[in-house]
Amino acid sequence: MPRAFYTDYPWPDVEIEREILAEADCTLDVSPDNREETLADRVGDADVILTCWAPVTARVIDAAPNCRHICRTGIGLDNIDVRHATSKGIVVTNVPDYCIEEVAEHALAMIFALGRKIADGHLATKRGHYSLVGCLPIERIGGKTxxxxxxxxxxxxxxxxxxxxxxxxxxxNRSGAAPEGVAWRPLEELLGESDYVSLNCPLTEETRDLINPDTLARMKPSAFLVNTSRGGLVDHDALARALEGGRLAGAALDVQDTEPPDLARPPYNDPRVIVTPHTAFVSTEAITELRTRVARQAVAFLGGHAPEQVVNPEALPGGMRENHG
Structure with a gap:
């Protein structure tokens, strides 16, 4: 009987996954925590690993000699050693086309919350301060870049x-060609021209600390930073210094490095910074879709079929590779 191992998940239970995996007579075990040493100790004879944010490192992969499929319950792959998995003949899948609507909505909501001082006004009134003047300046969103x-x-x-x-x-972007209706700019020009900068790129070796003292210095003092992508894109100490020095108007951060962050220290305790607990991707609809599709990927693979959204098709067994689109 095949066995699946869940490293971590941010929803209340795993019943959706368990029910679908049962169609392949696959049992599901859940790790008690997401530490690397725990995962390496508990993964054992798992045929499939399901993972959200936990580190599926070479150590964890080597501790799972039966594993042939790693399912990422999300988009990014920075928590999985894909190269090592591929070298061991392990297929890696993700779900890159879910929660697009949710993240875009969240980023736009953050832009309005920053520019219209919604968060500032809310916090002030909850603390007993009802002052229009105290919320100024408030800027029109229409017409901003x-x-x-x-x-x-x-x-x-x-x-x-x-x-x-x-x-x-x-x-x-890396291609140098923006989609229709969007004017392409080199990063340096974009930072200097924008009233709001939204990070929507993956975390890679090249993009880690993309927002750093040098790039922050290129932004307008009146500009705002929005990050709904990956916490590692931002040097948070540099962001704190920029805010303290008045070189940036504010920021909205849905993702941190690490999570959860120390909310008592800058930049998280700065009143000009909005912090949400990694909720940009969340909606009832998106989470149900994500969990269902990931479990279906595992069932397809266990049934001898190529799953959707294979990241490393070279790791597919021969028969699956021939039928992989």
Whole structure:
């Protein structure tokens, strides 16, 4: 009987996954925590690993000699050693085309919360201070420039939403070609031109600490930073110093490095910084879709079929590779 091992998950239970995996007579065990040493100790004879944010490192992979499939319950792959998995003949899958609407909505909501001082006004009134003057300056969102660092699925959806409320949208990416309706700029020019900078790119060795003292210095003192992608894209100490020095108007952070962060220290305790607990990807609809599709990927693989969204098709067994689209 095949066995699946769940490293971690941010939802209340695993009943959706357990029910679907049962179709392949596959049992499901859950790790008591997401530490690397625990995962390496508990993964054992698992045929499939399901993982959200936990570190599926070479050590964890080597501790699972029967594993032939790692399912990422999400988009990014920075928590999985894909190269090592591939070398061991382990197929890796993810779900890159879910929660696009949710993240774009969250990023736009953060833009409004920052520019219209919604969070500031809310906190002030809850503390007993009812002052219009205390919330100033408040700026019109329409007519402002939004700079997208990354113009993939989420960036494109955010661009359309921002344009619908009257924002001008520019973007940068590795290809040098922005989607229709978005003016492409090199990163340095985009940072200097934007009133809002939204990070929508993956975390890689090249993009780690993309927002650092040098790039922050290129932004307008009146500009805002929005990050709904990966915490590691931002040097948070540098962000704190920029805010303290008045070189940035504020930031909205849904993702941190590490999570949860120390909320008692800058930049998280700065009143100009909005912090949400990694909820940009969340909706009832998106989570149900994600969990269902990941479990279906595992069932397909266990049944001898190529699952959807294979990251490393070279790791597929021969028969599956021939039928892989």
């Amino acid at each position: 939004l700079g997208l660092v990354g113009t993939g699925r989420i960036g494109q959806r955010l661009a359309k939403k921002a344009q619908a409320v009257g924002m001008r949208v520019i973007g940068t």
